[in-house]
Amino acid sequence: MWKRFLPFVGAACTLLLVPALSACGSSSNGPETLTVITHSSFSITGSLLKQFETQNNATVKLVPKGDAGAMLTSLILTKNNPEGDVSFGVDNVLLGRAKAAGIFEPYSSPLLSEVPADLQADANGLVTPIDYGYVNFNYDIAALQKEGLPVPQTLEDLTKPIYKGKVVVENPASSSPGVDFLVATVAYFGKDKYLNWWAQMRANGLVVVDGWEAAYNTNFTLHGGAQPIVLSYASSPPYEQMTAKPPRADAPTGNILPPKGAFREIEYAGILKGTKHLALAKKFIDFLLSKQVQEDVPGQMAVYPVNKTAAVPPAFAKFGKIDVPAANVSSAEIAANEQQWIDAWTKTVLQ
Amino acid sequence: MAVTGLLLAVPAIFLCLFFIYPLQGILRESFFGQGASLSDLSPLVTDPYFAQRAWFTLWEAAASTVLTLLISLPCAYVFARHEFPGKSIVLAIVTVPFVMPTIVVAVAFTALTGPQGVANSALQWLFRLNAPPIALVNTVWIILAAHVFYNFGMAARIIAAGWAGLDERIDDAAKMLGAGRVERFFRVTLPRLRPAILAASSLVFLFCFTSFGVVLVLGGPQFNTIETEIYRETAFLFRLPLAAALALLQLLFTFLVMGVYTHFQARAASTGNVVQRRREHTRGETVFATVVMMAALSVVLVPVGALVERSFHGAAGYTFAFYQALGENVSGRAIFTTPRAAIGHSLGFALLTLACSVPIGTLGAYGALRFKHHGAWVEALLLMPLGVSAITLALGFIITLDRPPLDIRGSWWLLVIAHTLIAYPFVTRAVGVPLRTMDRHLREAARMLGAGPLRVFLTIDLPLIWRSLVVGGVFAFATSMGEFGATLLIARPEWTTLPIAIYRYFGRPGSLNYGEGLAMSVVLMGVTAAGFLVIDRVRVRGLGVF
Numbered sequence: 001m002w003k004r005f006l007p008f009v010g011a012a013c014t015l016l017l018v019p020a021l022s023a024c025g026s027s028s029n030g031p032e033t034l035t036v037i038t039h040s041s042f043s044i045t046g047s048l049l050k051q052f053e054t055q056n057n058a059t060v061k062l063v064p065k066g067d068a069g070a071m072l073t074s075l076i077l078t079k080n081n082p083e084g085d086v087s088f089g090v091d092n093v094l095l096g097r098a099k100a101a102g103i104f105e106p107y108s109s110p111l112l113s114e115v116p117a118d119l120q121a122d123a124n125g126l127v128t129p130i131d132y133g134y135v136n137f138n139y140d141i142a143a144l145q146k147e148g149l150p151v152p153q154t155l156e157d158l159t160k161p162i163y164k165g166k167v168v169v170e171n172p173a174s175s176s177p178g179v180d181f182l183v184a185t186v187a188y189f190g191k192d193k194y195l196n197w198w199a200q201m202r203a204n205g206l207v208v209v210d211g212w213e214a215a216y217n218t219n220f221t222l223h224g225g226a227q228p229i230v231l232s233y234a235s236s237p238p239y240e241q242m243t244a245k246p247p248r249a250d251a252p253t254g255n256i257l258p259p260k261g262a263f264r265e266i267e268y269a270g271i272l273k274g275t276k277h278l279a280l281a282k283k284f285i286d287f288l289l290s291k292q293v294q295e296d297v298p299g300q301m302a303v304y305p306v307n308k309t310a311a312v313p314p315a316f317a318k319f320g321k322i323d324v325p326a327a328n329v330s331s332a333e334i335a336a337n338e339q340q341w342i343d344a345w346t347k348t349v350l351q
Numbered sequence: 352m353a354v355t356g357l358l359l360a361v362p363a364i365f366l367c368l369f370f371i372y373p374l375q376g377i378l379r380e381s382f383f384g385q386g387a388s389l390s391d392l393s394p395l396v397t398d399p400y401f402a403q404r405a406w407f408t409l410w411e412a413a414a415s416t417v418l419t420l421l422i423s424l425p426c427a428y429v430f431a432r433h434e435f436p437g438k439s440i441v442l443a444i445v446t447v448p449f450v451m452p453t454i455v456v457a458v459a460f461t462a463l464t465g466p467q468g469v470a471n472s473a474l475q476w477l478f479r480l481n482a483p484p485i486a487l488v489n490t491v492w493i494i495l496a497a498h499v500f501y502n503f504g505m506a507a508r509i510i511a512a513g514w515a516g517l518d519e520r521i522d523d524a525a526k527m528l529g530a531g532r533v534e535r536f537f538r539v540t541l542p543r544l545r546p547a548i549l550a551a552s553s554l555v556f557l558f559c560f561t562s563f564g565v566v567l568v569l570g571g572p573q574f575n576t577i578e579t580e581i582y583r584e585t586a587f588l589f590r591l592p593l594a595a596a597l598a599l600l601q602l603l604f605t606f607l608v609m610g611v612y613t614h615f616q617a618r619a620a621s622t623g624n625v626v627q628r629r630r631e632h633t634r635g636e637t638v639f640a641t642v643v644m645m646a647a648l649s650v651v652l653v654p655v656g657a658l659v660e661r662s663f664h665g666a667a668g669y670t671f672a673f674y675q676a677l678g679e680n681v682s683g684r685a686i687f688t689t690p691r692a693a694i695g696h697s698l699g700f701a702l703l704t705l706a707c708s709v710p711i712g713t714l715g716a717y718g719a720l721r722f723k724h725h726g727a728w729v730e731a732l733l734l735m736p737l738g739v740s741a742i743t744l745a746l747g748f749i750i751t752l753d754r755p756p757l758d759i760r761g762s763w764w765l766l767v768i769a770h771t772l773i774a775y776p777f778v779t780r781a782v783g784v785p786l787r788t789m790d791r792h793l794r795e796a797a798r799m800l801g802a803g804p805l806r807v808f809l810t811i812d813l814p815l816i817w818r819s820l821v822v823g824g825v826f827a828f829a830t831s832m833g834e835f836g837a838t839l840l841i842a843r844p845e846w847t848t849l850p851i852a853i854y855r856y857f858g859r860p861g862s863l864n865y866g867e868g869l870a871m872s873v874v875l876m877g878v879t880a881a882g883f884l885v886i887d888r889v890r891v892r893g894l895g896v897f
Contacts, residue, residue, distance in 0.1 A: 040839065041858055046685040062686055066839045069586035070742065074840065076589075077380060077750050083760065097589060174583045210579070213857050218457045223865060224467040226483075236860040243861030245676075246667050299682055302860065339588065351400070 034280050035061045035084035037075065037272075039068040042088055043300040044293065052287050058280055068094060068176060075272070076101040085275040086284055088130065092122050092266045093179055096335020099126065104270040107282055111289035115306045119266060122331040127270035130288050131303040134234035134322050135180040136262035137167070138253045143221040143228035154258045155188065158201065158229070165205035168219040168227040171350075172342050174210045176265070181231055182345055183334055184263035187327035195348045202349045222252060234262065235302040238320035242299070242313065251319040264326035267303065355804055362715035362733060362775070368757070369768050370736055373747030374602075380750060381595030391592040401580070401597075408576040411491065412559035415498035419555050420548070422499060422650070423507035425643040430507060431514035433632065433640045441644060443883035444651055445504035446825060450833030450879045452850045454857050455658070455872040456497055462657035464493075469657050498559045500650065505826060506551040507647070512818045513547025513784050514540075519630070546616045550784050553612035554777070557605060557737055577601050581740040598743040605738025610731035616787060655876065662869035666862065673866035677874075688847040690871065694878055697832055697848040700763075701882065704770040704831035709824050711771065712778025716786055719779070730783060734776040741836025744769065748841060763846050766838060770831040777830065778823030785816045817889070825886050832879045849875040 031053075042064060053060055061084075065071040068089045075087055079101065090098050098104060108125045119129045137158075139151060149166075152158050158167055170178035185194045198206075207227055209215045216232055219225040222240075234255050241251040269288050271281045287293060294310035297303050304312060304322070382389070395401055430442065448456070464470050471483035517540065525539045541548075561578045577597055584594035632640070663669050680687040688696075719730035736744075748769065753760045759768075789812070797807045813820075835850040842851060849871065856868030 040855065042686075043682075044685050045683045046680075046687070047683060049685045062844055064686070064844060067586065069589075070840060073586055073589060073591075074746060074749055077377075077384075077746055078753070081753050083749070083753075174579070174587055179587075213454050213854075214457060216860060217454065217857050217865060217868075218461040218465070221467070223458075224461050224465040226466045232860065239860045240862065243863040245665060245672055245863045245866065248666075300684065342588070346400075 032056075032058045032277055032280055033061055034058055034086065034277055034284055035063060036284065037063045037065055037071060037084040037087045037089075039071045039089035040064045040066055041301060045296050045300060048293055048296055052284070056280060056283055060284070072098060075103050079103050079273070082272045082274050084272060085277045085281045086269060086271055088267070088269040088288070090127065090268050090270065091176070092264075092268075092331040093176070093183065093334050093338070095122055095127065095268065095331040096338075098270075100335070103273060105273045105275065105278070105281075107271050107285060109282070109286050109289055111286055111307070114308050115289070116308060119306050122266070123268060127268035128285050128289065129266050129306045130269050131294075131297045131301065131305055132264055132266040133303045134255075134257070134262045134326060135177045135184065135231070135265055136234055137256040138220075138230050138232045138236050139256060140221045140228040141252060141254055147228070149228075151254065152229070152256055155185070155197065155261050159197065159204050161204065163204065163229065165207065166227055167201065167204075167229045168207040168209060168215050168225075169231040170212055170215050171208055171210050172345055175212060177212055177231055177233065179338065179342065180263040180265050182341060183329050183338075184261060184327035186337075186341055187329045188258075188261050195344060198345060198348050206349065208349060229256070233302060234322050235298070235304065235316065235320050238313070238315035238318065239302045241319055242315045251315070255320065257322065257324050259324045260327050262322075262324070262326050266306075359714055359718035359721065362711050362718060362779075365711055365771075365775075366733065366736075369748075370739070370744075370772055373744065373751045374739065376751035377743055377747035378595045378599065381591035384591065389592065391590050392596055394590075395593060395596055404577060404580055408560055408578075411494060411498075411576075412556050412562075415495050415502070415559040416552050416556040418495060419499050419502045419506050420552055422647075423503045423510060423551070424548075425639075426503065426507035426647045427510035427514055429640045429643050430511035431517075432630075433637075435640075435644075439884055439887050441648060442508065442887060443880045445507060445647055446829060446883050447504075447655070447876050447880050448501050448651055449505055449826065449829045451501075451872070451876065452833065452835055452853055453497075455853060455868075455875075456500065456654070458661075458857075458869065458872075459654040459658040460493060460497065462661050463654045469660075498555075498562065500654065502555045502558055503647075503650065506555050508822050508825070509551040509554070509781055509784070509819075510544065510547045512781065512822045513550075513788075514544060515818060516785060516788075516815070517543050546784050546788055549612050549616045550780050553609060554737075554780060557608060560604070560608075561601065561738055561740070578740055582742050585742050585746070594743070598740045601740060602735060602738050606731050606735055609734045609737075610728045613727035613730050613783070616727075616783075658869060659873055662866065662873050665866065673863070673870040676863060676867050677870055686844045686847075688844070688852050690852075690874055693847055693849045693852045693871070694874065696846045697850075697875075698878065698882070700766055700770060700846075700848060701828050701831040703767045704774050705824055705828045705886075707767065707771040708775035708778055708827040709820065712775035712823060712827070713782050713820065715775065715779040716782040719783070720786055730779065733779055736772045737776045739773075742840065744772070745837040745840035748837075761843070763843070765841055766846070769837045769841060770834055771827075773834065773837075774827035774830040777826040778820070781819040781823035781826070782816050785819050786812075789815055821887065821889050824889075825883055828882055828886060829879060832875070832882070849878070 042062065049060055052058070063084055065074050068091060071087070071089055072094050075082070075098075082103075087103075104126050106126045107128065109128055112120060112128065115129060119132060123129055137152075144151060149162055152160075152163065157163070169181065172179040172182040185197060188194070189197050207219060209219060212232065215230050216236075217223050219227045220230040221228045234257065237251040237253045237255055240253055241248060244252070269285055271278065271285065275281055289307060291307060291310050294305035294307040295312075297305050298313050298316050304316070426445070430438075451459075462468050466483040468483075474480065475483060521543075522535060522539055525535050530538070560576070562576060578601065581594050581597045581601070584590045584597065662673055663671070665672055677690045715733045716730070719726045719733060722729045748765060749760060752758065752765065759765045793811050794807055797811050802810065832848075833850060834848075835854065838848060838851060839854070842848065853868055853871045853875065856864045856871060
């Protein structure tokens, strides 16, 4: 009588055992597999990746893990049993935390000779800079014209009453561009005065949202929102022009780039400690620094290449020129003071 | 007897292996891991910020629940008592919001109520206004509106499943004794609906309480909930002890809420489910039903319609360009998913989740019932995965399921397990409603006549619980289709699901990416609606229509 239930018991056991069994039996005797852990915005041209795979008789497995912060938390927690061999996406704001956790294996690529010294400053041979971007305000050209507003030139301009309620920024506690820009204001105004500017912005109707996706896709006037000035990247205007459908000759948005008023975010790639494919990992980092990949990153990730010899697309040179210096803050300083700056900002702007 | 016991242990084993074990792993690592110190917990007590967040979370969840119930009760009535052509389509449509990723809902609401949205443009044109009159974005009202939008379909369907099983003859008796319509509703129907209403409102409350995306995207930082705080502390501020403490608090709260609700449910009158015969409706009832259905459809279709319109609207007029672009990998990206692939992956995971969560959920409901005095709390334990923070669970998986015999970190089974974990509570909760109100004598009579346990289940229980089983199944399917938080951390690009693909598009600037994000969202809604229609076709022989 109880035999009737054997099929059900069997099914239940299978449900629990199959996952374990199926995962056990996956060993490959063929090419070496390199697992690269990235954040969700990572992108590279497929044919370039294939070239690397053929040249090195390897398979590259890309594993996106949410935003850079979530990725780093995951890497730190799995330090003793890392999920991959290389990681891409830790930036100069997160670098301090990554260094303290000791998750990277030092490596200095020979191609670093083609990277300007100031981009290598914080990395010190532990990680390798691959690309960088500027975090600054974008403005909607048509929207400002329609309202008859002049284009703001400096950060102080944004506190003027004519821009009341017209600026949206991301929360530094939950957004990468948000914290980047906060650090820039600390450097730009000075540790004693940056909160005054933020308090003035709050009084001027500053809108704060939690993420770039929300700010850009729902608050920015470009997509039907109420704010013509949004905190984004210097590469967003050229990217808008490059991907416009139907094609257009000019960019619908522009950059507000006061000298030292933007943040330069540098993204690094690093070899994870405990990797079993060290040689291949080193080759992959060299590959990321090669001229071909460096010329690929603007179109794929809307960032600028670190390699001096790499050319940027014409749209970037035209609509995303970043010839002004960025705010100067070291990753060590950021790591030491980030929490305190964010807390102070929260009290000034949100509470 | 022993085998039945073994079967009922399945949900418990599943919970222990894939919920409790990973959870204790991440909690231990957070509290006692490297670099952690218990002094990190001090802000929890010293900073009034957290108490404010907790209070706000409670308030908005309660307000959203009440609003949702007010809107879903009339809908539940129509679903339960009226038949009309196209009813399954209406049911599918009101369930679609449940799976929409929040960035999509935000875009839809902006398309509708934003300064350049449909509503404002219409009002400005009508009344010759200079500035857009509606400014809902980043206010608490839009959070409440979004919560109602998400949940009223689920609440309406769970309550309708319970309502459809109520014996109408009791209503008739009251009518004969002279009770008017309103009096009948409040004194005869509502008390018997209590189990279903409690089940639905507990789910809605919990949902709003642990709401992550909605608050994050639509509300802005003034409206943080505990869930968004957990994400922030884990991924951005890296204060793991604090994140773990908040996650634990949220879990305990879920347990308490579910336990209390179930406890009150258990005390509701037992009525038994019966066969309904088709009834005629008065003209007044038909008009009322039509109005309610139109209102329900508008709540969903108006924002969704704005979204669909946008997906066809390029800079130069109406175009299919965004849909066409979905299938083209113009920039030759290494990680690129065609819509067909994304649909295939999403459906695959959703169907597997359905197949796993229906048995586990049903067994859970039966198992909880075996505990005469503490059944409510056992069920609450089984429902706890609903209150876990997605990022905490995902990290728990990553750090504990990485060595044999459970080395499934890189396997797609992990995703199925993660989805099943948050999907089976719907089945348990939904099925629990008829199970508690079922007349036990029917079962006993069948046993006495010689039927084995399986036969009893198939011939007595199933015809009485199938409606709730279908509703639970629909929402298990929906949960999997729309799951994003845990999937983001566990999924591999080879098995990209629709929500991940959508998020990828909205994460980049450019009008093409924006348009493709909209197009993919429409695809997601269409596929899920189709899925609902298929699942709703399940009928158990011999018993009227739902």
